[in-house]
Amino acid sequence: MREVAIVSRKFAVENSHTLSVAQAHGAYKTLEKLHTLAPLEIIEIIKESGLRGKGGGGAPAGAKWALMPQESERPSFVVINCDESEPGTFKDRQIITKDPHLLIEGILITCYAVKAKHAYVYIRGEYAQYQDVLQGAVDEAYVAGILGEVDVTLHRGAGAYICGEKSALLESLEGKRGHPRLKPKQPEPEWYFGNPTLVNNVETIASVPFIMEHGAAAYRAYGTEKSPGTLLFAMSGHVEKPGVYEAEFGVSMMDYINHYGGGMKNGKKLKAVIPGGASTGVMTAAEADNVQLDYESLRSMGLSLGTGGMIVMDEDTCMVSVLKNLLEFYHEESCGQCTPCREGTGWVDKLVGKILDKRGSSEDIDKLLEVAETMNGKTICVFAPAVSAVIVSFLSRFRDEFEAAL
Amino acid sequence: MSEMIEIIVDDKTYRAEEGSLLIDLLIREEIKVPYFCYHESLGADGNCRMCMVEIAGQKRPQIACDTLVKSGMEVNSKSTKIEKVHTDILELELINHPVDCPTCDQAGECSLQDLYMDYGLHDAKVTIVDKVKHDKKVDLGSNVMLDQERCVLCARCTRFTDKITHTHELGIIGRGDEAKVSTMPGRKLDNPYAMNVVDLCPVGALTSKDFRFHQRVWFLQSAESICHGCAKGCNIYIDHNKMKYQDDVIYRFRPRRNDAVNGFYICDEGRLSYKELETNRLESMLYDGVVVDEHEAIAQYKSLLTQYQGRVSVVIDANLYSEEIEAIVAYAERIGAKVFAPLECYNDPSFADDMLKSAQRAANYGAIVKMGLETNMPSDAGLIINFNHPTHFNAEAEIHFSTHKQESNALLLPMAAFSENSGSLINEVGLEQWCEKAVEKNSPAPTVLSWLEKVEG
Ligand SMILES: Cc1cc2nc3c(=O)[nH]c(=O)nc-3n(C[C@H](O)[C@H](O)[C@H](O)COP(=O)(O)O)c2cc1C
Ligand code: SF4
Ligand code: SF4
Ligand code: FES
Numbered sequence: 001m002r003e004v005a006i007v008s009r010k011f012a013v014e015n016s017h018t019l020s021v022a023q024a025h026g027a028y029k030t031l032e033k034l035h036t037l038a039p040l041e042i043i044e045i046i047k048e049s050g051l052r053g054k055g056g057g058g059a060p061a062g063a064k065w066a067l068m069p070q071e072s073e074r075p076s077f078v079v080i081n082c083d084e085s086e087p088g089t090f091k092d093r094q095i096i097t098k099d100p101h102l103l104i105e106g107i108l109i110t111c112y113a114v115k116a117k118h119a120y121v122y123i124r125g126e127y128a129q130y131q132d133v134l135q136g137a138v139d140e141a142y143v144a145g146i147l148g149e150v151d152v153t154l155h156r157g158a159g160a161y162i163c164g165e166k167s168a169l170l171e172s173l174e175g176k177r178g179h180p181r182l183k184p185k186q187p188e189p190e191w192y193f194g195n196p197t198l199v200n201n202v203e204t205i206a207s208v209p210f211i212m213e214h215g216a217a218a219y220r221a222y223g224t225e226k227s228p229g230t231l232l233f234a235m236s237g238h239v240e241k242p243g244v245y246e247a248e249f250g251v252s253m254m255d256y257i258n259h260y261g262g263g264m265k266n267g268k269k270l271k272a273v274i275p276g277g278a279s280t281g282v283m284t285a286a287e288a289d290n291v292q293l294d295y296e297s298l299r300s301m302g303l304s305l306g307t308g309g310m311i312v313m314d315e316d317t318c319m320v321s322v323l324k325n326l327l328e329f330y331h332e333e334s335c336g337q338c339t340p341c342r343e344g345t346g347w348v349d350k351l352v353g354k355i356l357d358k359r360g361s362s363e364d365i366d367k368l369l370e371v372a373e374t375m376n377g378k379t380i381c382v383f384a385p386a387v388s389a390v391i392v393s394f395l396s397r398f399r400d401e402f403e404a405a406l
Numbered sequence: 407m408s409e410m411i412e413i414i415v416d417d418k419t420y421r422a423e424e425g426s427l428l429i430d431l432l433i434r435e436e437i438k439v440p441y442f443c444y445h446e447s448l449g450a451d452g453n454c455r456m457c458m459v460e461i462a463g464q465k466r467p468q469i470a471c472d473t474l475v476k477s478g479m480e481v482n483s484k485s486t487k488i489e490k491v492h493t494d495i496l497e498l499e500l501i502n503h504p505v506d507c508p509t510c511d512q513a514g515e516c517s518l519q520d521l522y523m524d525y526g527l528h529d530a531k532v533t534i535v536d537k538v539k540h541d542k543k544v545d546l547g548s549n550v551m552l553d554q555e556r557c558v559l560c561a562r563c564t565r566f567t568d569k570i571t572h573t574h575e576l577g578i579i580g581r582g583d584e585a586k587v588s589t590m591p592g593r594k595l596d597n598p599y600a601m602n603v604v605d606l607c608p609v610g611a612l613t614s615k616d617f618r619f620h621q622r623v624w625f626l627q628s629a630e631s632i633c634h635g636c637a638k639g640c641n642i643y644i645d646h647n648k649m650k651y652q653d654d655v656i657y658r659f660r661p662r663r664n665d666a667v668n669g670f671y672i673c674d675e676g677r678l679s680y681k682e683l684e685t686n687r688l689e690s691m692l693y694d695g696v697v698v699d700e701h702e703a704i705a706q707y708k709s710l711l712t713q714y715q716g717r718v719s720v721v722i723d724a725n726l727y728s729e730e731i732e733a734i735v736a737y738a739e740r741i742g743a744k745v746f747a748p749l750e751c752y753n754d755p756s757f758a759d760d761m762l763k764s765a766q767r768a769a770n771y772g773a774i775v776k777m778g779l780e781t782n783m784p785s786d787a788g789l790i791i792n793f794n795h796p797t798h799f800n801a802e803a804e805i806h807f808s809t810h811k812q813e814s815n816a817l818l819l820p821m822a823a824f825s826e827n828s829g830s831l832i833n834e835v836g837l838e839q840w841c842e843k844a845v846e847k848n849s850p851a852p853t854v855l856s857w858l859e860k861v862e863g
Contacts, residue, residue: 182450
C-alpha cells in the first residue's frame, strides 16, 4: 500500500493545532499564491482535481462551487459541515483537533473562490471539547491577521443527526427546527437566510490547500479515475487498531483493514463490514474480500462508500441485534416531517425488536421489507431511503439469521 | 400571468398556467388525490407525502404539491402502482393513530377517515405492538383543544400562526414519532384568529371547545351567510340543526371561502357571534314591561302613531338587510315620518386590524352609506320607531322592534334575527352579498317585512 498524507500530513506533529507549529509546518503558504489567481481559475482547478465531497455523498466539489454567483447583490456564505453524527464516522474531529489551521486555510481559499466574506462551521453538539480547539485556532488566526476580511464563526448544534443534512443544517443555523427542505427544481446553491451558500464537509475543504499548493494533477495522482485523491478512511469494531488512517481511493478493503487495523481482534474471523458509516448498508466477509474502497465499487454492490468509516464485525456478531442497534438510532433521529419516515422508522425498529425477542413470525420479516419499500424514494431527504437500504442489505445477506431468530 | 399550457392527467387534457402547482389543478378539476398538509393559503410543505402521482419520464412518484406544471406533462393519479403508494403511506399514518373515531368530533369531516374508507384499509393490517402515547387533552388556549395522538403532523396549524397571523404560538417539538404540536413554552394560543386552526386541521386533533361534543357533523345543515360582526362581510356557513322535539338552533359559524373578501378565514369574535342569536332573545310583545298579545300590541302601535302624527322618527339598524331598509324607508314616507340611521355607535377602532376586522361594526354599513340616509339624530323626537338599532334614543314615546330583550317601557316587538331570514348586505367597500335563511324556529318572530304588513293592515 502506498502511504499518502494529504489531509493528515500534520496529524503526527505535536501541538500542530497552534498557529506557530502549524506555520512552521507550512500552514497558510498557499495564501500568498491565492491572490495571483482569479476566483474562477481556482474553481477551475478544483474541478480539474476531481475533488469529491467527503461528507458522504461524494458530489463533485468544483461543480458545486461553480453554482455560487460571482456577482451577487446579496452576500454569499460558506458553511462547513462538521456535524459528523453518522455512526462509525469520526474523521472530521481529527482535522479540527489535529490540524485546525488546515481547515481554516481551506476556508479562506474557498471564500475567495466563491466570493464569500463569512464562513460558519456547524459543529456537532457533542463535540464541545473539539470545538474549543478549533475556536482557539480561529482566534489565533484572527489575531495574526490571517483571516483578512473573512469572518469565521463556529456554531454548535444541539445534538440532532439530521442537522448534518445540508438544508436541515441551514434551517438550524437560521435558528429554526432542523428540518430538511424540499429540493430545488434545478441545480442551485443552498440558501442561508435567502443568501447563496456553499455547504461542504470539513474534510472536503481541508483537501483544498493541497490542491492549491501542488495542483490538480498532483491530487489526481492518487485514487482512481472517478474517485480521485484520498479519504480519511476509518475503522471501528473488531479490529486490533481501530482509528482514522488516510488512504487513497481504490485500495482494497481487506488490505486497508489488515495494514492499518492490524487485522481482526483476537484472531477471530471476519463476518461482515458496514463500509462507510451506518447508512451505507452491510456486506459479507466474502464481499469484503473483493472490494475496493471507491464510490463506484461500492455503488456496483448496491451499497455506498459514505464517509469511509468502516464498522468491522467478527464471527460472534448477531446481525439481528446489529440491525436493531442501527434502527434504534434512526427511530430516535428521524426528523419526523415525512409520514413514511416518521412512522416507518418506529415501526421497523419495533418489528426487529420483536424478532430479536424471539416473538417474531415470518410475516414480520415480510412486513419489514414492505415497510422498507414504502420508506424508499418517497420522502423529502435521503434519510428514509438510507434506512430502507440498510434493512434490505441486512435481510438480503443475513436473512437466515433473522429466520433462525423467529 | 404565465402562459396557459396543456397537460394530461389520467388520459384527459387540462389547461393550466405554466409553472403553477400541479395539486392546484387536481383540486380545481376535482381529480381526487389524498393529501393532508397542502393548503391553498399556506402553500406546500411536502411533509405528508400523500399527494403522490406518477409523472411520465420520472423514475419515482412525485408529490403533486411540489410539482410545477409543464407543457406536455403526463400525470397518472390512479394507476395501481400509485394507489399502492397511497395505501402504504396511509397505513403508516395510521399505525400510531388512536382510531377513536366514535368519540372524535371530526368524524364525518375528517380527511384521514375519508381516505381510510377510500383506500379500503378496513381490515387493518396494523398490528403494531405499542402505539406511541401522547397527551389527548391539551388546552392550547383560545377555545382550541389538542389531541396529540390524533395529529398527523401536517403542520397546517403551525404554518397558520407563522405565516398568516405571524404570532408564532404553535410549534412542533420532538423528533420522529415522538414529534408533537405544542405551544411555545409559557405561551398560549392567543390571537384573534386562533380558532381557524380547527378548520385547517384535517383530522380531529384540533377541536373547538365551543363546539366539541355538541353535535355530530352529519346532522348539521349549512346555510350560506355573511357574518354580522363588522362591515367586512366575511362569508360564513351557519351550521344548525333541529333535533326531534326541540327547536332549530345554531351550533357554529364556519368560514366560507371567498377570495375577494375573507379568503379562508374569519375572526374568532365573528365566529362566536352565533351565540348572540341564541341568547337573551326577546320572545314576547311587551308594553310598559307587561306582556301583551298581538292584537293589543297593534292597537297600541296605531294609537301611538295617531297621537304623535307629524312628530315620528324612524331609526334603522345598519345590520338589517337592504330589502328591509328599503321597505322601512318606503313605510316611513307613507306615514310621514323622518328616517335616521345613526352610524356613530358602530365605530370601534379598537376592533380593527389589518387582516379582516373592520372598525365599522355593522354588516350593512355600505347600504346605509349608499342610500345616503340621514345619520344625525335630532334631539326633539316625539315618537321613535326603532328597528333594532342598538342605541337608546330619548323621546317622548318609543316603539322598538327588537331581536333581543331590552330594559325599556317602550312597546317592544320581537323580530327575526338575520339567521332566520334572507336578504342582501353591502359591505364597507360596496360589495353586495346574499344571506340565505338558515334557521326555522318553532315559533318564529316576525320579520321586518311581515311586521310592516301587520301594522299597516
Ligand atoms: C441524514 C444525513 C446526515 C448527514 N450528515 C452529514 C454530516 O454529519 N456531515 C457531512 O459533512 N455531511 C452530512 N450529510 C451530507 C450533507 O447533506 C451534504 O451533502 C454535505 O455536507 C455536503 O458536503 P460535501 O459535498 O463536501 O460532502 C448528511 C446527509 C444526510 C442525508
Ligand atoms: S426522510 Fe425522514 S429525516 Fe428526511 S426529511 Fe423526511 S422525516 Fe425528516
Ligand atoms: S394539530 Fe392538526 S393541523 Fe396541526 S399538525 Fe396536527 S393534524 Fe396538522
Ligand atoms: S399535500 Fe403534498 S406532501 Fe402533503
